[in-house]
Amino acid sequence: xxxxxDAEASASIKTTEVILTEVYxxxxxxxxxxxxxxxxxxxxxxxxxxxxxxDLPKADDTRPDDTQQSIVxxxxxxxxxxxxxxxxxxxxxxxxxxxxxxxxxxxxLKEAQHTININVDRVKADHRDMLVDxxxxxxxxxxxxxxxxxxxxxxxxxxxxxxxLLHWSVLAAMVLGESILNSxxxxxxxxLGLLGGIFQAFLISGVNIGLAIFAGEFGLRQIxxxxxxxxxxGSSVLSLYLTVMFGFNLATAHYRALLEEDPLTALKxxxxxxxxxxxxxxxxxxxxxxxxxxxxxxAALYKTYRxxxxxxxxxAMDRLYREARERYEExxxxxxxxxxxxxxxxxxxxxxxxHEARGYVSEMPDNLRHAQSTIDDYxxxxxxxxxxxxxxxxxxxxxxxxxxxxxxPAYFGDFPETGVSHELPDMGVTADREALPDFTASxxxxxxxxEGTMAGFRAVNERAIEDADAFIRExxxxxxxxxxxxxxxxxxxxxxxxxxxxxxx
Numbered sequence: 155x156x157x158x159x160d161a162e163a164s165a166s167i168k169t170t171e172v173i174l175t176e177v178y179x180x181x182x183x184x185x186x187x188x189x190x191x192x193x194x195x196x197x198x199x200x201x202x203x204x205x206x207x208x209d210l211p212k213a214d215d216t217r218p219d220d221t222q223q224s225i226v227x228x229x230x231x232x233x234x235x236x237x238x239x240x241x242x243x244x245x246x247x248x249x250x251x252x253x254x255x256x257x258x259x260x261x262x263l264k265e266a267q268h269t270i271n272i273n274v275d276r277v278k279a280d281h282r283d284m285l286v287d288x289x290x291x292x293x294x295x296x297x298x299x300x301x302x303x304x305x306x307x308x309x310x311x312x313x314x315x316x317x318x319l320l321h322w323s324v325l326a327a328m329v330l331g332e333s334i335l336n337s338x339x340x341x342x343x344x345x346l347g348l349l350g351g352i353f354q355a356f357l358i359s360g361v362n363i364g365l366a367i368f369a370g371e372f373g374l375r376q377i378x379x380x381x382x383x384x385x386x387x388g389s390s391v392l393s394l395y396l397t398v399m400f401g402f403n404l405a406t407a408h409y410r411a412l413l414e415e416d417p418l419t420a421l422k423x424x425x426x427x428x429x430x431x432x433x434x435x436x437x438x439x440x441x442x443x444x445x446x447x448x449x450x451x452x453a454a455l456y457k458t459y460r461x462x463x464x465x466x467x468x469x470a471m472d473r474l475y476r477e478a479r480e481r482y483e484e485x486x487x488x489x490x491x492x493x494x495x496x497x498x499x500x501x502x503x504x505x506x507x508x509h510e511a512r513g514y515v516s517e518m519p520d521n522l523r524h525a526q527s528t529i530d531d532y533x534x535x536x537x538x539x540x541x542x543x544x545x546x547x548x549x550x551x552x553x554x555x556x557x558x559x560x561x562x563p564a565y566f567g568d569f570p571e572t573g574v575s576h577e578l579p580d581m582g583v584t585a586d587r588e589a590l591p592d593f594t595a596s597x598x599x600x601x602x603x604x605e606g607t608m609a610g611f612r613a614v615n616e617r618a619i620e621d622a623d624a625f626i627r628e629x630x631x632x633x634x635x636x637x638x639x640x641x642x643x644x645x646x647x648x649x650x651x652x653x654x655x656x657x658x659x
Contacts, residue, residue: 370458
């Protein structure tokens with residue numbers, strides 16, 4: 155389809171005048187045919203006086219002079235131009251009426267529901283593999299989660315924070331907070347002042363919080379494990395942590411006290427003071443430092459413990475399942491959205507087609523009125539042209555006769571016509587006007603078909619929702635079967651190797 159055809163096809167909702175100017179590029183139809191304007195343009199009076207002074211045209215001339223021939227030629231050319239322009243308009247209007255057909259609309263309405271069903275099936279095909287994979291992953295992770303719960307004798311839902319980032323942010327804030335407080339106490343007794351206190355504070359805080367993180371993950375949480383060995387290991391790690399943590403913070407407190415006594419030997423004397431008189435310091439800042447270090451470490455221990463479910467590995471298994479379930483639910487939601495979008499697009503397209511057809515109802519009679527108006531305007535224009543031609547010739551001959559001394563030529567009493575037909579070809583106007591009632595009746599029938607199509611769309615929409623649910627159930631059954639097949643392949647005994655149950659037996 156060419157660009158001009160595209161423009162014609164999309165012009166149904168425009169007025170006939172707009173179609174003629176924008177689509178067919180037809181401008182003003184009838185050139186100006188004013189006697190006064192033509193007289194001034196052709197200088198009729200001036201040339202009549204000039205010729206009369208010379209007694210021209212001669213009395214025995216039988217053929218009009220150049221000025222009179224120019225008048226006839228100009229009027230004839232303008233009338234011809236008006237006639238040709240009018241024929242162009244009638245031709246454009248006839249072509250447009252030929253495009254105003256309800257048959258394509260009726261055919262599209264008949265095909266609409268079938269097209270929707272095809273598009274819905276295409277959506278199902280496009281989403282099938284994605285849905286099966288998402289369902290398989292979700293079922294696989296659920297099976298693994300249930301297996302984990304069964305093996306580890308877990309009977310509670312997993313509990314953990316929604317955000318891991320928040321957990322690590324809190325721990326980082328603890329390190330920063332303890333470092334700031336430590337830096338203050340160390341700066342009071344450090345030769346390096348606040349800068350030296352900051353370095354020492356960060357080092358001590360990092361070790362203190364790091365021990366708590368390790369103990370919370372591999373100690374405190376392990377005491378809930380179903381395995382006795384893991385519980386024993388967790389208890390051992392927790393006991394070791396408490397011992398090391400308390401000793402480390404006690405050593406830090408001694409170091410702070412020794413800094414005031416002798417900064418150069420403070421680090422060397424820490425361990426001898428710690429083993430000899432572990433609580434033998436009377437420095438209040440050191441006591442605060444000890445209590446503060448223990449408090450921050452225990453808080454970090456508890457925060458690490460609560461950062462995930464209390465049973466080791468259970469939170470990670472639950473998150474895998476929840477993420478797989480969310481992806482599967484999102485896949486189902488996208489599938490249903492695409493189904494609804496496909497049906498909505500079909501409904502919108504049918505409404506657009508019908509909107510164009512309704513535009514035809516008003517455009518067809520408007521087109522015919524414009525065609526008849528074009529014919530009538532040309533008839534009046536042609537009659538006016540004959541009158542203007544006579545007026546111009548009469549004016550020329552009257553002025554010429556006023557001043558000439560010889561008699562006027564005999565043909566001054568005869569007035570020629572333009573010689574241009576006053577009629578225009580019918581261009582199908584009569585036949586199309588007679589067919590207009592049938593066109594209107596067809597449009598009324600088309601409205602009934604449209605209502606039936608929209609009712610069918612509503613039925614398709616309801617059926618599509620039911621089919622989507624059935625399709626989801628089919629997908630889930632296919633995914634479950636795939637999962638069973640994969641499980642069977644994994645559990646199938648290999649030559650020389652028994653199954654898991656046989657091996658356990």
